[in-house]
Amino acid sequence: TRFMTGFSSSLASVSSQLRGVVGLEIHAQIHATSKLFACSRVAFCSPPNSSVAFLDASLPGTLPVLNRRCVEAAVITGLALNCTINRKSLFDRKHYFYADMPAGYQITQQRLPIAVNGSLIYSYFGGRKRNQVLSRCVRIKQIQLEQDSGKSLHDDQRSQTLIDLNRAGVGLMELVMEADMSCGDEAAAAVRELQLILQTLGTCQGNMSEGQLRVDANVSVHCPGEPLGVRTEVKNINSARYVARAIDYEIQRQKKVLENGGIIVNETRAFDSKSGFMPEPNLPPLFVYEDEASVPAGVNPTQVVMIDRLKAELPELPGVRRARMVDQYKILPEHSFTLVNEDGLTEYFERVVRNTKAEPRKVIGWVMKELLGNLNQQSLKLAQSPVSPEALADLLNVLESGHISSSAAKVVFQEMWKAPEKAVEQLVKELDLGLVSDREKLLKICQKVVDTHPEQV
Numbered sequence: 001t002r003f004m005t006g007f008s009s010s011l012a013s014v015s016s017q018l019r020g021v022v023g024l025e026i027h028a029q030i031h032a033t034s035k036l037f038a039c040s041r042v043a044f045c046s047p048p049n050s051s052v053a054f055l056d057a058s059l060p061g062t063l064p065v066l067n068r069r070c071v072e073a074a075v076i077t078g079l080a081l082n083c084t085i086n087r088k089s090l091f092d093r094k095h096y097f098y099a100d101m102p103a104g105y106q107i108t109q110q111r112l113p114i115a116v117n118g119s120l121i122y123s124y125f126g127g128r129k130r131n132q133v134l135s136r137c138v139r140i141k142q143i144q145l146e147q148d149s150g151k152s153l154h155d156d157q158r159s160q161t162l163i164d165l166n167r168a169g170v171g172l173m174e175l176v177m178e179a180d181m182s183c184g185d186e187a188a189a190a191v192r193e194l195q196l197i198l199q200t201l202g203t204c205q206g207n208m209s210e211g212q213l214r215v216d217a218n219v220s221v222h223c224p225g226e227p228l229g230v231r232t233e234v235k236n237i238n239s240a241r242y243v244a245r246a247i248d249y250e251i252q253r254q255k256k257v258l259e260n261g262g263i264i265v266n267e268t269r270a271f272d273s274k275s276g277f278m279p280e281p282n283l284p285p286l287f288v289y290e291d292e293a294s295v296p297a298g299v300n301p302t303q304v305v306m307i308d309r310l311k312a313e314l315p316e317l318p319g320v321r322r323a324r325m326v327d328q329y330k331i332l333p334e335h336s337f338t339l340v341n342e343d344g345l346t347e348y349f350e351r352v353v354r355n356t357k358a359e360p361r362k363v364i365g366w367v368m369k370e371l372l373g374n375l376n377q378q379s380l381k382l383a384q385s386p387v388s389p390e391a392l393a394d395l396l397n398v399l400e401s402g403h404i405s406s407s408a409a410k411v412v413f414q415e416m417w418k419a420p421e422k423a424v425e426q427l428v429k430e431l432d433l434g435l436v437s438d439r440e441k442l443l444k445i446c447q448k449v450v451d452t453h454p455e456q457v
């Protein structure tokens with residue numbers, strides 16, 4: 001008995017030291033009109049098998065032709081994630097047998113991927129009360145180009161499996177992250193930040209529920225300072241919330257298994273088997289060039305991917321934009337997150353600021369409270385707002401000039417929402433909300449109040 005007690009208490013103390021370790025692999029469908037190696041369209045809601053090139057169906061005699069747009073998307077994404085772009089990368093075949101992969105292999109980049117050694121900086125609300133903005137960094141091991149598979153559709157009534165090849169051959173970027181995270185919240189925040197970056201770049205539409213962004217979570221537990229534990233893999237998670245839940249569940253499960261003296265088994269399916277790679281014989285090495293000067297003679301510079309050109313066209317990334325908002329307009333970091341998360345909201349805010357004398361810090365209050373409040377209440381998108389940034393700026397100018405009080409301005413805003421065709425001045429007049437500044441008039445009003453209230457006087 002004494003032995004058993006001692007044994008279980010030492011296991012319990014091991015368990016309390018155990019920490020989760022998380023590494024993500026993320027598949028992002030490249031936003032392009034055609035597929036990675038064929039001219040068939042990338043179509044999301046079209047009828048099954050209506051967008052299938054001979055290559056997608058693996059007809060004999062077909063050969064892959066690389067889509068330049070997909071390479072550019074991977075390079076742009078790599079640049080935005082601080083990666084080194086490999087001037088030369090290679091394609092490989094990964095063999096496995098699945099009904100929705102008619103060739104029996106996937107073309108991917110196993111040996112030498114297009115981008116390596118990057119990083120993703122993300123923030124999340126943590127701390128005891130979850131009200132602290134914590135900043136983290138996860139290393140990106142690599143970004144590889146590869147083909148998506150088709151889809152198997154199971155018809156239970158007829159007990160049949162049907163194949164839809166519309167998705168077969170769509171370009172994917174697989175982003176492999178190092179196992180730098182430790183819980184579901186971190187992973188979910190990293191996925192959200194990546195989603196925002198991809199959407200800003202336009203390299204992936206990032207709609208998770210439509211499968212445009214799919215997450216595989218690798219999870220293990222270990223005691224800090226000791227080697228990493230055996231990982232298990234939860235595949236194809238299609239929402240950031242599920243990423244957090246699946247990971248936290250898996251960390252708890254593994255802790256319990258170890259606590260009860262069990263071992264973690266590497267649960268990777270046959271689909272992932274490491275065997276079965278070979279160099280793709282139908283595709284030459286992929287070269288990208290630094291600038292025009294580095295393009296070899298005889299190669300048409302309009303037909304190649306040039307890094308300096310893509311770099312010059314990179315948009316302002318979410319992290320940079322948030323920092324600029326805080327710095328330039330002296331707004332709260334929380335508000336900078338809201339501005340960047342809502343499509344077009346930064347532009348709206350900046351347009352108001354440009355057109356008004358009101359301080360940016362005042363403007364942000366109106367945008368966060370009145371504008372977003374009304375939009376949320378009516379489940380409207382920003383683009384559907386009846387009040388334009390210029391109209392809000394007009395209102396704030398009238399408020400600044402002292403013609404109306406701030407509570408009256410709020411009433412006017414609600415009226416503008418209902419009647420966007422009316423100008424601010426007109427509404428102020430109609431509602432009789434203007435502040436009286438005529439001394440004579442004010443005296444008369446005061447005298448009348450005094451005269452009619454002798455007792456109080």
Ligand SMILES: Nc1ncnc2c1ncn2[C@@H]1O[C@H](COP(=O)(O)OP(=O)(O)OP(=O)(O)O)[C@@H](O)[C@H]1O
Nearest residue numbers: 021023024025177178179218219220228229231272
């Ligand atoms: N002990 C560990 N605990 C948690 N995550 C880990 C651990 N070891 C590796 N990982 C993560 O597992 C992932 C491995 O991905 P990688 O693509 O290299 O291989 P794979 O999962 O075997 O291949 P596939 O692409 O077929 O799934 C990386 O995101 C890495 O960070």
Ligand SMILES: [Mg+2]
Nearest residue numbers: 025174176216
């Ligand atoms: Mg992988």
Ligand SMILES: [Mg+2]
Nearest residue numbers: 025216233272
């Ligand atoms: Mg994996």
